[in-house]
C-alpha cells in the first residue's frame with residue numbers, strides 16, 4: 001500500500017479518455033460510489049475543462065467536457081479522496097460522480113465564495129472589492145494562504161498550477177483554493193501551469209504534464225504569489241526596458257533593488273514605493289529568492305512555506321503592534337505614494353504634490369523626486385507626439401521613461417531614495 | 421489627443437495588468453453606406469459595452485480603432501476602456517485604402533508595444549480584426565507593404581489576425597493574403613452584433629489567462645456570425 005502511494009510518473013500508465021455518451025444538463029441525476037444520488041441544478045460557471053453546477057446538496061458538481069474525462073483525472077480524484085484529508089477552504093473532491101450509464105463525469109466539491117486573486121492585482125478593482133484593507137490585511141492573507149499550502153505539502157500534495165485564478169479571497173482569513181483536480185498527487189503530474197509561476201529550472205520543459213514537480217520547484221511559485229500580493233499586482237520579473245518574463249526568469253534578472261544593488265529595471269509607477277515600504281528582512285527574502293546567486297535562489301535552497309510563514313508572522317506582529325507604522329505611518333497602507341521614510345532625515349512637504357519629502361531634496365530642486373520624474377517623462381513624451389491621420393508614416397521612436405538610469409543630472413539623493 | 425497620450429502612459433505605470441491589445445481595422449468606405457454602417461456602429465458599441473462590463477477585460481484589454489473610408493484614420497488609440505468614453509461613431513464615405521489603414525494599425529501597435537516594454541507591462545499576442553466589404557483601392561505599394569508586415573508578424577507568432585469579409589463584393593483573396601495561417605471568414609448577412617459579442621467573449625477569455633498560455637477560442641460560437 002505504501003509503495004502504491006509513491007508511484008513515479010514512469011510507472012503510471014498513460015492517460016486515456018474515458019468516453020461519456022450523455023451530455024450533462026441541469027435536472028440530470030448522478031450517483032456516487034456509495035449509491036447516493038445528486039441532482040444537477042443551474043450552471044454556476046464554465047471553464048476550459050467543463051462546467052460547475054449547483055446541486056440539490058450543499059455541494060457543487062464539476063462536470064467535465066466529454067473529451068476531458070480521462071483515466072488520470074479519475075485516478076487523481078480517487079487518490080485525493082483516499083488521502084482523507086480536510087483543509088478548510090481547499091475545494092477537495094468529496095465524491096466521484098457517475099451518470100445513469102455509470103460513466104465517470106466529474107466530482108462533488110464544496111462551494112466557494114470570494115474574489116479571485118486576479119482582482120486584487122488591479123488597483124481599481126482592489127479598492128472596490130476591499131476598500132477597508134490595510135497592509136496588515138494583505139500580510140494576513142499571505143499567512144492564510146501559506147498555512148494551506150504548507151498543509152498540502154506536508155501531505156505530499158503539490159498544487160502545481162498556483163495562479164491568480166485558482167485562489168479566491170473572501171477575507172484575509174477566509175480563502176478558497178479551487179481546481180484541486182489538477183494538483184500533483186500520488187505520482188500523477190499536474191498537467192497545467194503558467195510562465196510567471198514556473199521556476200527557471202522548469203522553464204525549458206515543453207509540457208507541464210510531462211514531469212513531476214518537487215516542493216522546491218513549487219516554492220518558487222509560492223514566492224511569486226507572495227511577491228505579487230505584497231507588491232500588489234506586480235510580478236517579480238516584469239521589468240522596464242527589459243526582456244520578456246520568461247527570459248528574465250531563466251536569467252533570474254530580478255527587477256527590485258536591495259541596498260545599493262539594482263538592475264535599474266524596476267517598472268515605473270508606484271511599485272517602487274510598495275517595495276520600499278516592505279521591511280528589510282522581507283526584501284532580503286524576496287531578493288535572495290529571485291536574484292541569480294541569491295542564497296535562496298535554487299530548487300534546494302528556496303524558502304518553503306513554513307520559512308515564509310515565520311517571516312510573515314513577524315511582519316504582521318510589527319504592523320499590528322504599531323511599531324512598523326511608528327517609523328512611517330504610510331507603511332501601513334496598501335498603496336504608498338512615496339518611498340519609505342528613513343531615520344535621521346528631515347521631511348517637509350513638497351510644494352507641488354504635498355507629499356512628505358526629504359528636506360535636502362526640496363532645497364536642491366524645489367520639488368520632490370517623484371514630481372521631478374513626472375516632469376521629465378512628460379517632457380520626453382512631448383517629443384514623441386504622433387502625427388495624425390493619413391500622412392501617418394509610423395516611425396515613432398520608442399518612448400522610454402527613465403527613472404533609475406543613472407543619468408548625469410541624477411543626484412545622490414535620487415540614488416539614496418532608490419536603494420531603500 | 422495629447423492628454424490621451426499622457427494618460428495612456430500613466431495608465432501603464434498605475435495598472436500593471438498584462439494587456440490584450442486589440443485593433444479594429446474597419447472599412448467605412450462609401451459602399452458601407454446604409455444598413456452596413458449602422459450595424460457596424462451598433463456592433464462596435466456593443467463590443468465596447470461588453471468589454472466594459474467584464475471587470476478583468478476592462479483593465480486588461482486595450483482597444484484601438486482605425487477606419488478606412490477615403491483615408492486611413494485613427495478613431496481610438498490603444499487604451500483600456502477605463503480611459504475611453506464612448507465607442508467611436510463611423511460614417512461611410514470615400515475609397516478603400518486598406519493597406520494604409522493596416523500600416524497605421526501596425527505602426528500604432530509597434531508604438532504601444534514599445535511603451536509596454538518601456539514600462540515593464542506584460543502583454544498578450546495582439547489581435548487585429550480586419551473587416552471590409554470591398555476591394556482595396558489605395559496605394560498598391562502600401563497594400564503589399566502592409567501584407568508583408570502582417571504576414572511576418574503572424575509567422576513570428578507576434579500577431580493574430582481575424583480577416584472578415586462583408587457581403588458579396590468583399591475581396592476574400594486580398595483578405596487571405598493578410599492571413600497566412602487561417603482562411604478569412606465571411607460575415608453571415610449583417611451579423612456584426614453576433615461577431616462583436618463573440619469577440620468580446622474571446623477578449624475576456626484571454627484577459628483571464630496568462631501571457632504565453634494557449635487560449636482555446638469558442639469555435640462553436642463562430643457559427644453564430646460566420647458563413648461556414
Ligand SMILES: Nc1ncnc2c1ncn2[C@@H]1O[C@H](COP(=O)(O)OP(=O)(O)OP(=O)(O)O)[C@@H](O)[C@H]1O
Pocket residue numbers: 044045046047048049050051052060062091109110111112113165178179
Ligand atoms: N467550488 C466552486 N463553487 C462555486 N463555483 C465554482 C466552484 N468551482 C468553480 N466554480 C465556478 O465555475 C467556473 C469554472 O470552474 P473551473 O475554473 O474550476 O473550471 P475549469 O474548467 O478548470 O476552468 P479553467 O479553464 O479556468 O481551468 C469558475 O470560473 C467558477 O465561476
Ligand SMILES: [Zn+2]
Pocket residue numbers: 350351352353354355367368369370371372
Ligand atoms: Zn512632489
